[in-house]
Amino acid sequence: MPGTATPPENHSDVSLQVLQPVRRENVVALVGNPNAGKTTLFNRLTGLRAKTGNFPGITIEKTEGSMDLMDGHRVNIVDLPGLYSIAGATDEERISRDVILGQTPGMAKPAAVVVVLDATNLERNLFLISQVIELKVPTIAVLNMIDLSRRDGLKIDADKLASELGCPVVPVSARTGEGIEQLKQVLHLSIHQKETDRAVPHLLHDTCAGCSCPYKGRYDWAEKVTEACLESSRVAVGRKTDRIDRILTHPVAGIFGFFAIMVGVFYLIFSLASVPMDMVDAGFGWAQEFVGSYIPEGHLNSLIVDGVIGGIGGVIIFLPQICILFFCLSLLEDTGYLSRAVFVMDRLMRHVGLPGKAFIPMLSAHACAIPGLMATRGIEDKRDRLVTILTLPLLTCSARLPVYAMVTALLFGDEPAKASLLFTGAYSLGIIAVLVCAFIFKKTILPGQTKPLVLELPSYKIPSLRTALLITYDRAMIFVKKAGTIILLISIALWVLATFPTVEPPADVVQMRQQIDQLQTAGQTEEADALEYKANVRESEHALENSYAGMAGKLIEPIVKPLGFNWQIGVGVVTSFAAREVIVSTIAVVYGVGEDVAEENPDAFIDRLREARKPDGELLFSTATCFSLLVFYVLAMQCLPTQAVTRRETGSWKWAMFQLGYMTVLAYSASFVTYQVVSLITA
Amino acid sequence: MSQANPSVNISLNQLVPTGEKFSLCELSTGQVGLIVEVNEPDQEQADRLKALGLCVGRRIELLKAGNPMILRVLGSRIGLAHRLAKRITVDACHQAQCCE
Known part of the structure; x- marks a missing residue:
C-alpha cells in the first residue's frame, strides 16, 4: 500500500512507486x-560493490555490481x-x-544497454553500437575518454x-569522473520509464542498404557518421605512441624492454610483499595460540588450530604477492603495454x-597457478588454451619458495x-620445462599451429590507479574465497590423514612424562618445560x-x-600432495624438530637435517638427494587446488588427471636422473 | 595546447588506389592500401579479422613491416601475424606524403 504507510523521509519515493508499482x-x-575504458x-x-563470477555453464567471466541512483534506487550493472x-x-x-x-x-x-565508445576513435567504435541498436533495445551511448579526445583536438558533435x-549520447571521462552525473541522470530517466515506454533507438x-558484405556496409556507415559528427578535421593522433612503439615493439629492444619490465x-612482488607476509604469518x-587456548586439548583443538587455521594461513600468506601482481598487471594493461x-x-x-597471449597467465603463475589458470580465458583458441593450462603449473609459484629455501639452506647455507x-636455476628449469612440454604436446597429442596473432595495440595512456586498486581487490576476494572453501577442505582432509589412526604414546614418551611430573613436584619448572x-x-x-x-x-x-628419498621424505611427498609447501613442516615434524622450531629458529632446523643419517650411516641430505628433491618439487604437480581449477x-x-600424470612422470624421471648423475659426480 | 597537425592523417581516405594489387605482406612500411579481398578459409578467423576492421573497403596504413606487423586501420593500431596478412589483398595507394 504505497502512499499510506510511507514514512515521511521516504517522501520522494512515493511518486516513483506510483510510476513503478512492481519493484x-x-x-x-x-x-x-x-580498450574503450x-x-x-x-x-x-x-x-567496491562488484563481484566476479561465471556465466552459467561456461568459463566466461561475468562481473556484476550495483549502483545507487539519486533517489536511492539500486541498479544492477553487468x-x-x-x-x-x-x-x-x-x-x-x-x-x-x-x-x-x-x-x-x-x-x-x-x-538499458550502455554502449561505451572511445571518443578518440569513434569510427571503430560505431560498428558495435550500430549492431546493438539494430537489436531494438533501449540504448545509451557513452562517449568515454572525452578528455583525451579534447586533448587530441577532436571536436565531436554529440547532438548530431x-x-x-x-x-541519447553522454560524453564522459570515466578516469576523471567528468560527465558521470549526467550519465546517472539519463540512466535514472530510462529506468523509471515503464518497459513499454522506453524508447527504442x-x-x-x-x-x-542492399550491400553484399554486411561488415563493409556497416563500416561505410560508420565512416559517414564519423565524418558528419567530427567538427574538426581528422588530426594526427598517437604520434607519441608510435614513437614509444618504435622501441617497445622492436624485435631486439622490445624483448629487452619486456624483460626489464618483468624483472621490475x-x-x-618479492620485496614489497615480505612485510605484509610476515604480518599475515x-x-x-x-x-x-589465542583460539587454541580456549579449546580444550584434544582432537577438536588440533583440528581447529592445525587443520583449519594453519591450513588457511598457509595459503593466505601468498595474498600480498597476488595483490601486488594483479596491481602491476592492471596498471600495465591500462597503460596499453600489456x-x-x-x-x-x-x-x-x-x-x-x-x-x-599465454604470457599473461604465465606471468601470473609465478605467483600462483590458480590466477594463472583463470587468466587463460583471454586465449580464444581451444588448442592454445589447453596447452597453456597443461603446462602452466610447471612454473615456479610462491608455494615452491619454502621448499627451495630449505634445499638451498641445506646445500649452500653460507654461500649467498x-x-x-640455485634459485635462478630452479626458476629457469620451470620455464624450460614449459617450453619443452608445450613443444612435445604440439608434436603429439595437441597438433596444430597456434592461432595467428591479431590484436589491437591501444594508444598509451596514464593508467587509472582507482581501477587498478578495485581490480586488485576483486582478484584478492576471489582468492580468499577459494582459500575459504576448497583449500579449507583439503587442509581438514590432510589433518585427518596425519592424525589418525591415533596410537598410544611410545614407551620413552610415557617415561619422559613421568620424569616431567617428578621435576614439577620438585619445583624444577625450567627442566620440566624443556623435557x-x-x-x-x-x-x-x-x-x-x-x-x-x-x-x-x-x-x-x-x-x-x-630418487634418494627415505620414508620420512616419502611422508612429506604424500602430505604435500595437496599443497607442496607442506613438505617443509612435515619434514620438521618427522625429524623431531617440531614445527615451531622450524619457523622460529630455522638454523637449528637446518642443522638438525644436515646431521640426519640413513640407517647405513650415510648422510641423508646428501648433495644428490638435495638436488633430486629440488628438481622433484620444481616439476611435480603437488597442488590439489590447481587440479580442481584445471x-x-x-x-x-580427464585433463586434470593427464596433467597430474605427465607432471609426476616428468618430475620422477628428472629427479631420478638428477640423483643418479649427481651421486656419480660427488662419489 | 593541442599539437595537432591537420595535414597528417586526412590523407588516408583521400589517397587514390593505383590499381596495383599486392598481398598485405608485400607492402613496405609507410605504404597505404585499400583492402580488396580477404581470403581466409577459417570462418572464425575471418570474422575476427572483419570485426577488427580488416574487411573489404577499408584503408590500411602499414606502420611497421615484420612478423607480426603493425598496421593502422579504422584509427587504431593492429598487430597482425604474417600468416593472416598474406590472406589479405590490397590495392596499393600512392605513397602517403611524408609527414614529419
Missing part, C-alpha cells in the same frame, strides 16, 4: 570494445566482455547478445551523433606452440652467491609415523628410493 531488479548492461567506467559507477562485434561468432559474442536481449536464464532483460544513432541511415614486477600464529608484451612474446613463443644461482617440549616433539613424530600419512610414506619408500577450466577431470 523488480533493474539491470543495466555495459557493452563496449576492448569499459572497466574503468564500471568501477567508477559501482566502486559488465560484459570487451567485444568488437556481437554478430555471434564467438562464445563471448553469443553470451553478450543473450544478455542484451534478456535471454540469459536467471537474468532480467536490461532496462545522437540524431544519427537515435539514442533507430539509426537515421541504414547500415546495409618481480622485484616489487604472525597474525595467524597469534590466532592459533598488448605490446603479447606482441613481442608471440614472436618467441609461437615456435613451441604457445600463443603470445651459489644460493641465488616436556622434547616429549611433545617425540610424540608427534611417533603419531605421524603411525598415521595414514606415515603408512603411505612407508608404502611408497621403495618407489622413491631411486578441471573447472577444461570442463573435465
Whole structure:
C-alpha cells in the first residue's frame, strides 16, 4: 500500500512507486570494445560493490555490481566482455547478445544497454553500437575518454551523433569522473520509464542498404557518421605512441624492454610483499595460540588450530604477492603495454606452440597457478588454451619458495652467491620445462599451429590507479574465497590423514612424562618445560609415523628410493600432495624438530637435517638427494587446488588427471636422473 | 595546447588506389592500401579479422613491416601475424606524403 504507510523521509519515493508499482531488479548492461575504458567506467559507477563470477555453464567471466541512483534506487550493472562485434561468432559474442536481449536464464532483460565508445576513435567504435541498436533495445551511448579526445583536438558533435544513432549520447571521462552525473541522470530517466515506454533507438541511415558484405556496409556507415559528427578535421593522433612503439615493439629492444619490465614486477612482488607476509604469518600464529587456548586439548583443538587455521594461513600468506601482481598487471594493461608484451612474446613463443597471449597467465603463475589458470580465458583458441593450462603449473609459484629455501639452506647455507644461482636455476628449469612440454604436446597429442596473432595495440595512456586498486581487490576476494572453501577442505582432509589412526604414546614418551611430573613436584619448572617440549616433539613424530600419512610414506619408500628419498621424505611427498609447501613442516615434524622450531629458529632446523643419517650411516641430505628433491618439487604437480581449477577450466577431470600424470612422470624421471648423475659426480 | 597537425592523417581516405594489387605482406612500411579481398578459409578467423576492421573497403596504413606487423586501420593500431596478412589483398595507394 504505497502512499499510506510511507514514512515521511521516504517522501520522494512515493511518486516513483506510483510510476513503478512492481519493484523488480533493474539491470543495466555495459557493452563496449576492448580498450574503450569499459572497466574503468564500471568501477567508477559501482566502486567496491562488484563481484566476479561465471556465466552459467561456461568459463566466461561475468562481473556484476550495483549502483545507487539519486533517489536511492539500486541498479544492477553487468559488465560484459570487451567485444568488437556481437554478430555471434564467438562464445563471448553469443553470451553478450543473450544478455542484451534478456535471454540469459536467471537474468532480467536490461532496462538499458550502455554502449561505451572511445571518443578518440569513434569510427571503430560505431560498428558495435550500430549492431546493438539494430537489436531494438533501449540504448545509451557513452562517449568515454572525452578528455583525451579534447586533448587530441577532436571536436565531436554529440547532438548530431545522437540524431544519427537515435539514442541519447553522454560524453564522459570515466578516469576523471567528468560527465558521470549526467550519465546517472539519463540512466535514472530510462529506468523509471515503464518497459513499454522506453524508447527504442533507430539509426537515421541504414547500415546495409542492399550491400553484399554486411561488415563493409556497416563500416561505410560508420565512416559517414564519423565524418558528419567530427567538427574538426581528422588530426594526427598517437604520434607519441608510435614513437614509444618504435622501441617497445622492436624485435631486439622490445624483448629487452619486456624483460626489464618483468624483472621490475618481480622485484616489487618479492620485496614489497615480505612485510605484509610476515604480518599475515604472525597474525595467524597469534590466532592459533589465542583460539587454541580456549579449546580444550584434544582432537577438536588440533583440528581447529592445525587443520583449519594453519591450513588457511598457509595459503593466505601468498595474498600480498597476488595483490601486488594483479596491481602491476592492471596498471600495465591500462597503460596499453600489456598488448605490446603479447606482441613481442608471440614472436618467441609461437615456435613451441604457445600463443603470445599465454604470457599473461604465465606471468601470473609465478605467483600462483590458480590466477594463472583463470587468466587463460583471454586465449580464444581451444588448442592454445589447453596447452597453456597443461603446462602452466610447471612454473615456479610462491608455494615452491619454502621448499627451495630449505634445499638451498641445506646445500649452500653460507654461500649467498651459489644460493641465488640455485634459485635462478630452479626458476629457469620451470620455464624450460614449459617450453619443452608445450613443444612435445604440439608434436603429439595437441597438433596444430597456434592461432595467428591479431590484436589491437591501444594508444598509451596514464593508467587509472582507482581501477587498478578495485581490480586488485576483486582478484584478492576471489582468492580468499577459494582459500575459504576448497583449500579449507583439503587442509581438514590432510589433518585427518596425519592424525589418525591415533596410537598410544611410545614407551620413552610415557617415561619422559613421568620424569616431567617428578621435576614439577620438585619445583624444577625450567627442566620440566624443556623435557616436556622434547616429549611433545617425540610424540608427534611417533603419531605421524603411525598415521595414514606415515603408512603411505612407508608404502611408497621403495618407489622413491631411486630418487634418494627415505620414508620420512616419502611422508612429506604424500602430505604435500595437496599443497607442496607442506613438505617443509612435515619434514620438521618427522625429524623431531617440531614445527615451531622450524619457523622460529630455522638454523637449528637446518642443522638438525644436515646431521640426519640413513640407517647405513650415510648422510641423508646428501648433495644428490638435495638436488633430486629440488628438481622433484620444481616439476611435480603437488597442488590439489590447481587440479580442481584445471578441471573447472577444461570442463573435465580427464585433463586434470593427464596433467597430474605427465607432471609426476616428468618430475620422477628428472629427479631420478638428477640423483643418479649427481651421486656419480660427488662419489 | 593541442599539437595537432591537420595535414597528417586526412590523407588516408583521400589517397587514390593505383590499381596495383599486392598481398598485405608485400607492402613496405609507410605504404597505404585499400583492402580488396580477404581470403581466409577459417570462418572464425575471418570474422575476427572483419570485426577488427580488416574487411573489404577499408584503408590500411602499414606502420611497421615484420612478423607480426603493425598496421593502422579504422584509427587504431593492429598487430597482425604474417600468416593472416598474406590472406589479405590490397590495392596499393600512392605513397602517403611524408609527414614529419
